[in-house]
Amino acid sequence: MKSVGVVTPFWLDRPPAEALSIAVAADEAGFGRLWIGEMATFDAFALATAIGARTSDISLTVGPLAAGVRSPVALALGLSTVVACTGRRAGLALGASSPLIVSSWHGRPFTPVGSVRAAVRDARALLDGNRVDGFRLRQPVPGTSISVAAFGPALMRVAAAEGDEVVLNLVSVDQVAHVVETLSELTPVPPPIAVWIPAALEPGAQTLRQLRSQLAVYLAPPGYGEMFTALGHGPLVERARAGEPRASLAADIPTALLEAVGAIGSASAIADRVSAYFEAGASHVGLVPATAEDPAGARLLTTLSPLLTKGHL
Template identity: 25%
Template sequence: MKLGYHVGYWSTGAPAGVVETIAEAERLGFDSIWTAEAYGSDCLTPLAWWGSATSRVKLGTNILQMSARTPTATAMAAMTLDHLSGGRFVLGLGASGPQVVEGWYGQPYPRPLARTREYIEIVRAVVARQAPVEYGGQFFQLPYQGGTGLGKPLKSTVHPLRTEIPIYLAAEGPKNVALAAEVADGWLPLFFSPKADGFYRSALAEGFARPSARRTPDDFEVAASVPVVVDDDVERAADRIRPHLALYVGGMGAKNVNFHREAIARLGYEDVCETIQELYASGRKQEAAAAVPTAMVEDLALVGPVAKIKDELSKWEESVVTTLLVQGDPGTLRAIAEAAG
């Protein structure tokens, strides 16, 4: 199982110590580094800036939000970063949720799976550069239909470094996971747990079995974001993760449309998630975090002494996960590299 470093989202500004941590990740032999975006910093600018100081690691977006850019704009960015990095770019895409898509980007959310399929087809057509791009989809048309009538099919002025750039799809629900297996080169799970390995294997198998599937389980990447806290005190380590889980269970998405909550509830925490969501919605965020049981943290994260983490890693290695994406300082990266070694 490979290791990657996930910078994550910004809060008030750029995370401290990222340059040093990226350098340590490359020194330790990590396979990749990743940046994210939601409704603050973007993911492409930091990846280009920090990635310019690297020479070997893959550079990925986890995730680039599809509603933020047209498919052709995303393809342009992907080709540009692939050239600048010498062919190390990985395009991680995600649909996000209706609160962000409609509330921040002002784009419609309904039918995200069908929209994703069209989006990826256009990105691939631009990167392949075999002909001027024409597309007559339900959600995207090239040239645009109903405008001046002056638009014409175009072909990128840039010749791609690679005519295929790897595309990974972020997904949590079973239908979207199956779509990832069908149309993408990899899957970016959030809140993955080895306990749910069978559930996700089934969803992936459905996608791999479709006639249009591009990959097989043997050449498909699964890069899972996994919180890691190294500490001799397990409860103290879990305390670092509880607010994060409470935020995603209780504060991300609407009450009845929260894909993160659903993924965690499927692990057997339906009642707990209901409690967390009610506390968070009423403004009692500290109580919501306190309601996150240590067992839930340990299902979704690696916490505690290095020896404990090393022992638990075997469950992840036996799962569909091919790359573990971790966040933390250089010390955390060294500890997880030691445990994984």
């Protein structure tokens, strides 16, 4: 079944607490699922608990979190706390993240494939109520859905084998179709695919600047750079990998690249774009609302909700 949700973004040019306002706007607009990630502002489980206290019905997916940062016990305790304190449906999403976040920020070894596989297996066992290494949750959450963020062949194999869902961020429609094909080759019953895409309703100059600034962060990392190169933007990737500052890179990102990995324009254009991701094989689309000229994404979410959540796609 196809669905559209909302992602709490962490725009570098916006107040951190806007994440709470976005959650409320998404809930009030009738979206059924909210993704709660983690960067340099809030602990994701604490934020999810706060969101649960301020919203009424929207289900929560915490992550993708860096699998190598928290132990499986910490992951299970966090998710159990969210469910127990909010009474809300909640899922967990895990990914490899990056050496900067895992090793530099948190001082943990960066072993992407092994850490993701172990975290998914052990967190699932703990949430189901099983004992792992002598520990058992007092408040298990059996049947918790665990999504896996995958970019690259090795993590795609982990996602196919261990995940209940594969999460893709900032991808083109063609890339989704490629992932569908890859997953079908890896397993007889591929997990569904969730896609995160930036979304902006009739964006002005400030919004386009916000989108460009955030996308510039992803030009250099492996996987993303290759995809942007395949889309015809190899020179930008080369400049990013050579160490050029993000601000100058952002200034040169063309609108065509924003359109290739997002949904911007009129309400009908955004709805058509979401439909294109579904047609390529996605089961869920998470909208990352641009907020530079639309605080909390309220106008975007209110306008799009009737088109995206009421069976009109």
